[in-house]
Amino acid sequence: MASSLRLEEPSVLAGQWQATLSDRDADPKAQKQQDKPSNTCVIELQANKTLGKGADCLGAWIEQAPIGWFPDPDGLSITGKEGSRIQFFSRQRDGLYLTTLKSGLVITLERAAQ
Numbered sequence: 001m002a003s004s005l006r007l008e009e010p011s012v013l014a015g016q017w018q019a020t021l022s023d024r025d026a027d028p029k030a031q032k033q034q035d036k037p038s039n040t041c042v043i044e045l046q047a048n049k050t051l052g053k054g055a056d057c058l059g060a061w062i063e064q065a066p067i068g069w070f071p072d073p074d075g076l077s078i079t080g081k082e083g084s085r086i087q088f089f090s091r092q093r094d095g096l097y098l099t100t101l102k103s104g105l106v107i108t109l110e111r112a113a114q
Contacts, residue, residue: 005073013071014047016112019054021061024106042112045069051078061107062087076109 021039044052050068051058058078059065064086068079076097078087089097095111 007073008071010045010049010071011047013069013076014045017043017045017109018112019043019058019061020108020110022106022108024100024104043109058107061105062101 019041041054041057043054043058046052049070051066055066062078064080066078066086067081068083070077070079072088075088075090077085078089080086087099089099089107089109092098097109099107101107
């Protein structure tokens, strides 16, 4: 039987997310405990599919200026000024997304406590 992925409404994903930059082999929870400001930041996904605060932090990691975002059936895409995808985060479970950069570093996006 074929299964289909559910495309989330932007309003479901809008809000604050904790972004953590870590080494592929590092445990993201252990990384958070190290509390290095350069390794974590709060990203705001706005309901109008633009990025709010934290966009500059994310941009430093992905080496492009992120402007917006949109839901994908299997994840979340970050877009640049042209509106095209510049980074894709794959869905791990509700409230947790992951991407691997060209450098091999990993960014996890986890829903911030409300």
